[in-house]
Amino acid sequence: MKNKARWISLFCWIASLVFFGILLVWMNKVGDQKPLYQTLANIWIFDILFGIVSFVVLIVSSANSGNKLAEKEKTVKKVETQKVQNIQTFNPWFALSMVLLVVLAYLVGTKNSTFLGFTTTATPTPTSQIMPSVTQVPLVTTKPNTYIDPDPPVHCKVHEKCGGGTKPLKKSECDNSICCTYPDGTAKFLLSKSECNSSSSDTTTNQNGSGTNKVLINIDDGGGLTKGSFYCYSNAVNHLADLQNQIRIYEVVANSCNALEQTKATNCSSSCSTQPDISGCVSACWANVASNCNADNTKVGDLRKQLYSDVHRDCP
Structure with a gap:
């Protein structure tokens, strides 16, 4: 019965190792799918605990079996005795491999997982990020072109002799305008000084009686x-x-x-x-x-x- 327990524990331990590898590959393929990844992580931790228990049972059953064989079967062949001794001497290597598996499980875990009320947190390795450079474009402010009339309209003042007040004229016309006074005493507002001179001569001619054109x-x-x-x-x-x-x-x-x-x-x-x-x-x-x-x-x-x-x- 004890030999049967030993073989069952050995089979369970080997199965846990195989299932451990399968889960490890599967978890790497799942990646960032958090719900599925967390489920696999819980199963993975359970598999590790199951393997440890199977390994402990295997050691205990192997040790008991070896001690009883040494006492009861002194006539057993040397080959069989050597096999039992090999199994007993191989046990430390089993223990060392399980310790390495636990350490590996801790190092490989890259996601947060929860099992039996405990939460494991893995800190991702920071990676350097190259930030894009931003070149500021100078803001160009354009002012609307304001048209300035070079000859704006003005209210041109008129001399009292020509009626007084103001006249709406262009600035150039106002600058050239004149209140022209004739020899007969009349006055007239004209837009040109030269026009005033010719008009005055015509008026004088009219006063002499020959300007009747x-x-x-x-x-x-x-x-x-x-x-x-x-x-x-x-x-x-x-x-x-x-x-x-x-x-x-x-x-x-x-x-x-x-x-x-x-x-x-x-x-x-x-x-x-x-x-x-x-x-x-x-x-x-x-x-x-x-x-x-x-x-x-x-x-x-x-x-x-x-x-x-x-x-x-x-x-x-």
């Missing part, structure tokens, strides 16, 4: 008050043309103001639908439309009246 010109004030072709004195042509230019400039200013105010009033009226007094709200939106542009509209009307008067004077 007339020129056919087209006049249109844009409002229908003065429109058509007229024979006018040659020295008045530039003045009448200047008046027409002023009318056109102030018309643009007045029309822009009117359009802006109407847009504001329209937007204001569209928001009156939510007010309790809709009609009162709409009336308030349109109340100041005309008055806000009154100065520009009045200026256009005054220039048209002046053109009408000057045409009757200079184009008889």
